[in-house]
Amino acid sequence: MQFDSFTFLVFFALVLAIYNAIAAWSARKWFLLLASYIFYAAWNAPFLLLLIASTTLDWWIAQRIDAATETRQRKGWIVATLLVNLSVLGYFKYSRFLLDNFAALLGTLGVHYVPAKLDIVLPIGISFYTFHSLSYCLDIYRGKFAPTRSWRDYALYVGFFPQLVAGPIVRFTQMRAQIEIPRRSTAAGLGLGLTLLVLGLFEKIVLADSIFAPVADALFNKPQAAGSALAWSGTFAFTGQIFCDFAGYSSCALGAALALGFTLPINFRNPYAAIGFSDFWRRWHISLSSWLRDYLYIGLGGNRHGAWRMYLNLMLTMLIGGLWHGAAWTFVVWGGLHGIYLCIERAIREQLAPARWQQNAIVRFGYGLLTLFGVMLAWIWFRASDFSSAWLIQSKLFDVSTLRAGIIASGSDQRIAVVTLLALVVVHWLFRERDIKQLFTRMHPLLLGLLLAIMLSMVVLSPGENHAFIYFQF
Amino acid sequence: MLSSTSSSDSASTESGGGKRWLVAWLIALSLVAATLGTVEYHWRGRGYRPTILDSTLLWSVQRDRVYAQSKTPLLLLGASRIEFGVDMKVMRELLPRYLPIMLAVNAHYPLATLRDLADDENFHGLILCDVDSVGLLREYNEMQREYVQYFHRQWTPSWHLHRALLNGWQAHALIADPAFSIVASTRRWLDNTAEPFHNYVDFHADRSGDLDFSRTDAEAIKRHFADTLEGNLAGMPKRTADEWLADLAPIGVWAKRIEARGGRVIFFQSPVHGMQQTAIDRAMPRVLYWDRFASTVTIALSGVDEPSLNVFPLPDDSHLDYHDKPAYTRALVDVLVAHGLLQR
Numbered sequence: 032m033q034f035d036s037f038t039f040l041v042f043f044a045l046v047l048a049i050y051n052a053i054a055a056w057s058a059r060k061w062f063l064l065l066a067s068y069i070f071y072a073a074w075n076a077p078f079l080l081l082l083i084a085s086t087t088l089d090w091w092i093a094q095r096i097d098a099a100t101e102t103r104q105r106k107g108w109i110v111a112t113l114l115v116n117l118s119v120l121g122y123f124k125y126s127r128f129l130l131d132n133f134a135a136l137l138g139t140l141g142v143h144y145v146p147a148k149l150d151i152v153l154p155i156g157i158s159f160y161t162f163h164s165l166s167y168c169l170d171i172y173r174g175k176f177a178p179t180r181s182w183r184d185y186a187l188y189v190g191f192f193p194q195l196v197a198g199p200i201v202r203f204t205q206m207r208a209q210i211e212i213p214r215r216s217t218a219a220g221l222g223l224g225l226t227l228l229v230l231g232l233f234e235k236i237v238l239a240d241s242i243f244a245p246v247a248d249a250l251f252n253k254p255q256a257a258g259s260a261l262a263w264s265g266t267f268a269f270t271g272q273i274f275c276d277f278a279g280y281s282s283c284a285l286g287a288a289l290a291l292g293f294t295l296p297i298n299f300r301n302p303y304a305a306i307g308f309s310d311f312w313r314r315w316h317i318s319l320s321s322w323l324r325d326y327l328y329i330g331l332g333g334n335r336h337g338a339w340r341m342y343l344n345l346m347l348t349m350l351i352g353g354l355w356h357g358a359a360w361t362f363v364v365w366g367g368l369h370g371i372y373l374c375i376e377r378a379i380r381e382q383l384a385p386a387r388w389q390q391n392a393i394v395r396f397g398y399g400l401l402t403l404f405g406v407m408l409a410w411i412w413f414r415a416s417d418f419s420s421a422w423l424i425q426s427k428l429f430d431v432s433t434l435r436a437g438i439i440a441s442g443s444d445q446r447i448a449v450v451t452l453l454a455l456v457v458v459h460w461l462f463r464e465r466d467i468k469q470l471f472t473r474m475h476p477l478l479l480g481l482l483l484a485i486m487l488s489m490v491v492l493s494p495g496e497n498h499a500f501i502y503f504q505f
Numbered sequence: 506m507l508s509s510t511s512s513s514d515s516a517s518t519e520s521g522g523g524k525r526w527l528v529a530w531l532i533a534l535s536l537v538a539a540t541l542g543t544v545e546y547h548w549r550g551r552g553y554r555p556t557i558l559d560s561t562l563l564w565s566v567q568r569d570r571v572y573a574q575s576k577t578p579l580l581l582l583g584a585s586r587i588e589f590g591v592d593m594k595v596m597r598e599l600l601p602r603y604l605p606i607m608l609a610v611n612a613h614y615p616l617a618t619l620r621d622l623a624d625d626e627n628f629h630g631l632i633l634c635d636v637d638s639v640g641l642l643r644e645y646n647e648m649q650r651e652y653v654q655y656f657h658r659q660w661t662p663s664w665h666l667h668r669a670l671l672n673g674w675q676a677h678a679l680i681a682d683p684a685f686s687i688v689a690s691t692r693r694w695l696d697n698t699a700e701p702f703h704n705y706v707d708f709h710a711d712r713s714g715d716l717d718f719s720r721t722d723a724e725a726i727k728r729h730f731a732d733t734l735e736g737n738l739a740g741m742p743k744r745t746a747d748e749w750l751a752d753l754a755p756i757g758v759w760a761k762r763i764e765a766r767g768g769r770v771i772f773f774q775s776p777v778h779g780m781q782q783t784a785i786d787r788a789m790p791r792v793l794y795w796d797r798f799a800s801t802v803t804i805a806l807s808g809v810d811e812p813s814l815n816v817f818p819l820p821d822d823s824h825l826d827y828h829d830k831p832a833y834t835r836a837l838v839d840v841l842v843a844h845g846l847l848q849r
Contacts, residue, residue, distance in 0.1 A: 038666045
């Protein structure tokens with residue numbers, strides 16, 4: 032079920048009530064696991080079996096890794112879990128993509144091959160829970176901690192409903208104590224948790240769905256018909272939509288967990304105020320970027336083998352990160368663009384720009400704007416349905432001959448979207464170094480009440496058909 | 506380069522006393538209640554009233570019911586004429602052996618749904634498919650596809666519960682209508698455009714609707730419908746009656762598949778009058794179109810041939826006023842029973 036549905040309101044109210052009514056911690060954990068599985072089964076009940084099977088297998092393999100005394104055995108088990116998890120992910124997510132590309136490759140060699148039409152449904156959240164499981168097994172393999180003997184505790188770590196479907200991707204070390212040491216809802220946790228829930232719903236329902244999505248859809252669904260002004264406003268709109276959609280989900284996840292007494296890591300920290308692309312990735316989808324850094328970039332050798340190898344690793348990490356988002360070359364280009372940005376930035380920082388320039392306020396602000404522009408250009412590739420659409424939109428951005436007339440003729444929906452994005456960017460800059468949870472916690476109750484009232488009223492006053500969160504498809 | 510999460514992620518859940526949160530939330534909820542109440546009061550004062558809004562979810566609630574075993578499912582397919590023409594309560598009372606289910610969609614001809622039901626081996630019920638010669642044009646075949654696809658790909662018990670709760674909200678709150686949303690209102694204000702259209706439809710959770718022509722200008726709608734129909738027909742690729750009929754071959758196959766499973770498909774053409782009738786007759790003369798199609802399927806009726814149905818006034822030449830719905834429904838049931846297609 033979705034956070035922005037009446038079903039979730041009923042579900043969450045029931046979960047909160049029953050969870051706090053149960054006295055024993057063990058029983059409360061069983062209840063949370065059951066609730067999490069009901070939450071997941073609401074999408075597609077048969078895939079719950081896949082989640083349980085995957086969870087059980089990884090829990091068991093982690094113990095085999097820990098019990099293995101020889102390096103060869105440990106390697107064998109870790110390879111086994113990597114193969115199993117990546118095969119399952121590959122089958123559901125990349126079969127069609129691989130077959131299509133194989134057919135295209137054969138086509139270039141003059142061999143006509145039409146792959147069988149696969150009608151594979153992607154199990155929701157599979158990319159996220161696979162990464163949960165992999166990080167757990169890899170950490171056990173690296174000897175960072177001993178595996179849990181409790182299947183229920185491990186299953187709750189993987190399946191905890193606020194983060195099960197679209198993250199944040201939580202490490203076991205961040206959850207272990209929270210699962211093992213009894214906790215319950217507190218007044219403060221409930222207050223802040225519900226506030227984050229409202230913030231998330233505001234970002235998703237009001238900003239992403241009501242303001243940004245229609246303008247972004249107008250551009251990306253019919254790029255041929257768009258002029259330069261719509262290319263700009265649509266790109267602005269998608270820049271706002273993707274953030275508000277995903278950060279909205281993350282806020283809801285953090286809020287729901289906090290209301291139950293659990294703390295999940297923050298996944299976004301004002302990314303549109305980033306100064307530089309490495310700074311952007313410290314602020315955008317933090318749990319994924321840190322996962323890729325710790326388990327992929329460092330696994331590839333990181334920066335331990337010289338500059339060129341480091342650049343290569345950086346590019347590979349971003350390309351694979353792009354492909355993680357979806358089985359399409361447009362995602363690879365998106366990742367590749369960010370890889371190029373990061374490589375150029377690192378080269379300039381280390382070899383060309385003196386430290387004093389890097390600290391100059393005007394330079395930093397200008398570089399912040401450049402970063403935002405680079406990120407926006409890359410979003411075009413993330414959202415476009417194919418190469419030609421992305422290229423067309425990108426070229427229309429620079430078609431200044433029609434821009435002025437297009438701006439004059441632009442509709443109020445476009446103007447609202449552009450102004451809202453600019454306001455969002457200003458908010459990100461104003462609160463660049465502030466933590467949203469601390470901000471809410473320290474705010475005067477009157478001001479907080481007013482802010483909550485505005486957000487909640489706007490949420491209720493933004494009815495519409497429910498849209499799935501964008502990150503569900505990943 | 507990529508960075509890790511920082512320690513500041515773990516904001517304490519204990520920070521900030523419970524009292525301040527309680528104060529903040531009480532203020533918030535009071536303000537929200539006052540704001541929403543004011544907005545609701547404002548729009549109601551301008552003559553608007555709440556209604557259920559149709560959607561793929563609401564359609565799927567009904568689509569779920571076609572497998573009923575205790576009674577014979579009686580599916581009503583079509584577009585607005587049957588959706589706003591049949592009184593579901595009266596039909597339930599007159600036909601206790603059947604389970605009437607409204608699957609018609611306003612402004613969407615029904616062939617995609619008919620095809621889906623033909624493909625559904627678990628469906629064995631009766632279908633009253635309201636469609637005219639225009640609605641059988643190839644260009645309109647996929648109009649209900651979005652509904653069918655939603656049902657098969659996304660519909661879950663979770664959404665069922667959501668829609669049931671949404672029905673309650675929409676039935677009682679005008680602000681549940683997107684036409685009155687804050688973004689829509691802001692756009693109207695910026696564009697200096699008129700307030701939302703005063704709807705003359707009351708839509709129900711069972712997906713039937715009531716048209717109250719006393720709340721609108723029926724003459725203007727009549728002209729609008731006629732102009733739209735003429736425009737649509739003029740914009741269609743030209744094809745002969747033979748070509749049109751050749752396109753309809755699959756429809757007969759679908760009907761036969763349903764009949765082979767013990768079901769039945771009744772093709773029915775609701776009566777239309779005035780400019781609508783003239784436009785259809787001019788573009789697609791009955792003898793060359795509807796009558797030839799009717800001869801290719803097992804059961805096809807035309808409301809125009811039934812005096813008891815054709816006698817009802819159609820204020821916009823196409824639809825009944827809600828006052829006439831019960832009587833029309835009784836007449837329709839009488840006709841179907843008289844033809845031996847339904848049993849009381």
